[in-house]
Amino acid sequence: MKKTILLYICTCLFTTIAAAQTIVTGTITNAHTQQPIVGATIKASTGQVTQSTLNGSYSLPVPMQATYLVVSHISFVTDTIAIAPEQTTNYNIQLQPRPMVLPEVSVQGYQTNRPLLETAGAISIINSDVLQQTDESSLVRAINTVPGVQMEERAPASYRISVRGSTLRSPYGIRNVKLYYNGIPLTEANGTTALNLLDAASVGSVEVLKGPAGSLYGAGTGGAILLEPDRAELGREAGIGVTVGSFGFRKYSAVAGVGSAKSNVLVQYNQQEYDGFREQSAMNRKVLLISPEFYLSEKQTITSHLIYSDLYYELPGGLTLEQYNQNPNQARGGDFGSVKQNASMNQESFLIGLKHNYSFNDNWSNATLVYGMQRFRDHPFNTDYERNASQEVGARSSFAHNTTIATIATTFTFGGEFQRSLEVARTYDNNSGTAGNLRSDDEITARTGFVFGQAELELPSDFILTLALSLNDTQYKTKRLAQVTTGNYSFVKDFETVLSPRIALLKKLNDQVSVHGSISSGFSPPTEEEILTSDGVFNNDLEPERGTNYELGVRGYALQRKLYVDVVGFYFRLNETIVSRQSTSGVAVFRNVGATSQKGLETALSYTIVDAPASWISYSKLWASYTYSHFRFKEYQQNTDNYSGNRLTGVAPHVLSAGFDIRTRPGFYLHLRANYTDAIPLNDANTVYAESYLVTGAKLGLRRTIASALQLDVFAGIDNLTDENYSLGNDLNAFGGRYYQPAPPRNYYTGIKLNYKLR
Known part of the structure; x- marks a missing residue:
């Protein structure tokens, strides 16, 4: 799956050799975006198991007789990597995204980058596959797949978004909902949002936080x-x-x-x-x-x-x-x-x-x-x-x-x-x-x-x-x-x-x-x-x-x-x-x-x-x-x-x-x-x-x-x-x-x- 922000990961690795074992290290990244994958499971052929950290890195002590690693994550295709601990201990692994598996992506809304299953709140995520399922003339049809959210187009490019009924104070335009683009406020200081300045193709993914749950995004009763x-x-x-x-x-x-x-x-x-x-x-x-x-x-x-x-x-x-x-x-x-x-x-x-x-x-x-x-x-x-x-x-x-x-x-x-x-x-x-x-x-x-x-x-x-x-x-x-x-x-x-x-x-x-x-x-x-x-x-x-x-x-x-x-x-x-x-x-x-x-x-x-x-x-x-x-x-x-x-x-x-x-x-x-x-x-x-x-x-x-x-x-x-x-x-x-x-x-x-x- 395409992520939204590419991070370059270059982890300094070290090797510690103990009696009859070594430590295998490396990074797990998305093969498409090169972003780190958090929570990937790395299991050695000899049974040792660990998970990748916030920056995608892992460290796993394995016996010298270990011959392969199995790397898995719900959002990616499982991969098996042959290893030879006696020759090298650094294995950087890229996983292919599995299409349309949205629920396990990391949630950015509360800035902890946790999987959705570990995030408390009414959150919906729309990825690029959903955005491309129509003629891409606007975001209306994609946004309207989200429960509790209604996007309307009173005229071409005249948008209105309702999150849990906030349309009542919006005869035109978008109000009472805070919007950000690439982490930067799209909602202006006067409280209005000119979403129509964007083309639908300018958006790669959408994350919706419903209700007054966005304390990290300031005032608002409609959401972010x-x-x-x-x-x-x-x-x-x-x-x-x-x-x-x-x-x-x-x-x-x-x-x-x-x-x-x-x-x-x-x-x-x-x-x-x-x-x-x-x-x-x-x-x-x-x-x-x-x-x-x-x-x-x-x-x-x-x-x-x-x-x-x-x-x-x-x-x-x-x-x-x-x-x-x-x-x-x-x-x-x-x-x-x-x-x-x-x-x-x-x-x-x-x-x-x-x-x-x-x-x-x-x-x-x-x-x-x-x-x-x-x-x-x-x-x-x-x-x-x-x-x-x-x-x-x-x-x-x-x-x-x-x-x-x-x-x-x-x-x-x-x-x-x-x-x-x-x-x-x-x-x-x-x-x-x-x-x-x-x-x-x-x-x-x-x-x-x-x-x-x-x-x-x-x-x-x-x-x-x-x-x-x-x-x-x-x-x-x-x-x-x-x-x-x-x-x-x-x-x-x-x-x-x-x-x-x-x-x-x-x-x-x-x-x-x-x-x-x-x-x-x-x-x-x-x-x-x-x-x-x-x-x-x-x-x-x-x-x-x-x-x-x-x-x-x-x-x-x-x-x-x-x-x-x-x-x-x-x-x-x-x-x-x-x-x-x-x-x-x-x-x-x-x-x-x-x-x-x-x-x-x-x-x-x-x-x-x-x-x-x-x-x-x-x-x-x-x-x-x-x-x-x-x-x-x-x-x-x-x-x-x-x-x-x-x-x-x-x-x-x-x-x-x-x-x-x-x-x-x-x-x-x-x-x-x-x-x-x-x-x-x-x-x-x-x-x-x-x-x-x-x-x-x-x-x-x-x-x-x-x-x-x-x-x-x-x-x-x-x-x-x-x-x-x-x-x-x-x-x-x-x-x-x-x-x-x-x-x-x-x-x-x-x-x-x-x-x-x-x-």
């Missing part, structure tokens, strides 16, 4: 999502790809990479164009990613990335039910219609980050990163015209210390993160797609930061206890330089410093099953866009959300490790819940509404039917994920209306995803998938619902190597196979009944990728 770039393999490679599809979909890609023992450099360029099946829904995105990594020594690594993104997409707007049923291809009409006003987004972004990892010794290590971002937006909207320019800088540093306290192995992690941004925001009248008279001119400074600490203790009887705490602080300062009605003034919103604790306990029942439980507290301040709405009004009274989450789960294997099951139940009580609704002019406004009660069950399972690389059918698997959400308003009074007890707006009670994957030795592959979403309440009164829907899709292809160096991937696919009429990315509490954002009908795509490797 860690995105990692792909990495070049050893040697040199260059590739191109083209995909075309329905409604004018076109995607072009080029990649070049060089991997060696001292460095790894990957350069990607992706351009994606889409005419759109609705009026005013075209998109054009160009993304350049440069991702180098340098292994300066066995103690230190420097990783960086540079992203340039040029994005244009149109906003068709919401439809009423009558319009939706009559003609889902149309855009919002009327005096503020999307076509008339040229509702669209021009966004140019530049992001650069630098990360340094250093191991002082076997017990102390540090990871420090700095980054900078610059973005410009030109945004004619239905009701106004916005032009924004922003700059942001940030840094994060964390230390890890491994020690033993009274025979209890303990890992301490502590550090801090700081972000600061300056945005120049101007709004104008929108005169049919051109900027008119100035409405407001603001300079907005956002500052946020936190310090964190975590202790992980390996208790007797295979218990692992985690104690974590973060101290969070956020401030927004707005200087209004001009406004027609009110004149100039300054506004400061400074949220009080808040502690967010977490305690988790895991019990490993055996090598295949573990149970875990946790209690965590979350704090989520409003974003700058919620404090300062698009009509230029300051929302002075908006307070942060606060909540406590209780969680219990079990994960593990059965049936000779063919069946994997991960089940989590939770209860989350959220206070000062932030909700949104549209004003008469279509502007999103926000308010606190008391409390919500969120109870849920998340289940993921997979069954490996065949895993036999030498057979004609080399691999096949069934998988499914199910989410049950019993989310209710507990205390919600709006004027004379009492919504207490109503279902939480925007959350489906039942969501089921399932699929079947098969690969053959000649290279043919097939991916089938289906997603069922139950009826969704679209307003707080629960008087309007989006109907339930079932969407299916398939991808068929041939992937093989020609002449040992050229890799060919030819594929074709279909989405929305049954031509379901459904809405994805509904506008909640929309004024005038414009709730619906129609999703595309049945559509097709086909493509080819060529990649040349020179070792």
